Amino acid sequence: MFALTFPEPRRRTLIGLALVKARIGGASSDGFRSDDAPVPALHALTLPERAPLSDGGFLAGVRLMNIASAAGAAGLTAKAVRYYESVGLLAAPRRDNGYRDYGPAEIARLKFLARARNLGFSVDECRALLSLWSDNRRSSADVRAMAQTRIREIEAKIAELESLKRSLGSLVAACHGDDRPDCPIIDDLAGCGHAH
Structure with a gap:
């Protein structure tokens, strides 16, 4: 059994080569003739996109996006996404070819930034809000104080x-x-x- 991976836009197709018995002529008591021989049969399975892990593996079931799709999902422009990356508000993992993959965590972060910017918060304030968002020990008083300001x-x-x-x-x-x-x-x- 072996697997081959073929490049496809945002998806991968796993081709598994399995050996199965083919029925040839009449059947014996077990349903197969004694001269039945295993013959190769191809089975194709299309898997969901998978996010790269730090060890180079993949996390099944996570849909990844390119920058244009990620920007659209967050209601932003690709230029805005690149800007947030340049000022350190976002860091999406890179593939071997240098392109970035945006998963659910990055999309959620972009949506957070879009909402905060629409409310008029500065880049530095967004940085502080993102830090508070990710801090489960945060004090809501800190967030409230920023909103009041x-x-x-x-x-x-x-x-x-x-x-x-x-x-x-x-x-x-x-x-x-x-x-x-x-x-x-x-x-x-x-x-x-x-x-x-």
Whole structure:
């Protein structure tokens, strides 16, 4: 019995060569003629993708993805995935050919990063959050404190945007918006309220 592995995109096919008895002519009492001889028969079994282990073996049943598929599964771009790798937020195992394999653990980490970044956390804050996520002895107070800090930053940004909105609203209200060249908005942008 031996096995051959043939390259296929993201799957491997195991070909096993088994020796079986072929029925030739009539059957004897045990169902086979005395002159039956073993003849080779090929049996093909397609196995699920397997993740490489540190010892070079494989872990059956784990579906691996390339960078494009992993990025899509996490709602990110491949460029973002490469960036997270470059700053040390992600480390996917490499194959012998240099390409990376992304398994469930890496996809979960990418989704975590995508969500955290969407909430406005910085790269350094994401690093701290990832550390807390993987620490079963973490204090939820630490996570809460980070979220509260982010809320204060958002509130400050909202106040800044509201101020900008009021300023622009005043300029829009002062502009007639007709065919004349006079425009308070342009005058304000030019500085000191003087016409250009």
